[in-house]
Amino acid sequence: MRLENTGIEDAVVDLKPLDHxxxxxxxxxxxxxxxxxxxxxxxxxxxxxxxxxxxRIQGYALEGDVDRGNAVIKLSTPLLGKHYYPHGVEYGEEENFPENLIERANSLVTKIQEEINQYKK
Known part of the structure; x- marks a missing residue:
């Protein structure tokens, strides 16, 4: 499930402060x-x-190299997934997620988004 309109999508941040x-x-x-x-x-x-x-929050390097730690990362839309042992994680829209879990996920992502603002390029 995509967590839309969180403010994280398309944020551009240096890798080191992002990792921290x-x-x-x-x-x-x-x-x-x-x-x-x-x-x-x-x-x-x-x-x-x-x-x-x-x-899950993913991103890709606009410049630099993740391995060397000098990358500038552009973040993507966060995802909420459900892991089925032993098959793996499913992110599809057909998955059912408890409402309190969706609220918790959005709350966590919002906290990160607020802090990312101080590091955005």
Whole structure:
């Protein structure tokens, strides 16, 4: 599910402050990157058996190199996904997400968006 109109889409930020900001809000980049793309995930546990939810924020380098840490990243529309063990994460609009989960996801993304404003290029 796309989290539309969050203010994060199309934000342009240097990688180092972006990594710091995302980590501060428990969004993990870990090994989810290549030389020109980054992915940050926030894991949300569920009482449903074998179900975990993720908020995913992705971006791509407009210039520089992610591996070298000198990239300038343009962020994309955040996603809310549902992980089905052992099959993977589904982001499709046909997925059903609890309303309180959608509100929580939007709240977290809004907090990040407010802080990203001070780093935007």
């Amino acid at each position: 900001l995302m980590g501060k809000h428990a969004f993990i980049r870990a090994g989810q990157w290549d030389y020109e793309r980054v992915t940050y995930d926030y894991k949300i546990g569920s009482k449903e058996k074998n179900i975990t939810y993720y908020i």
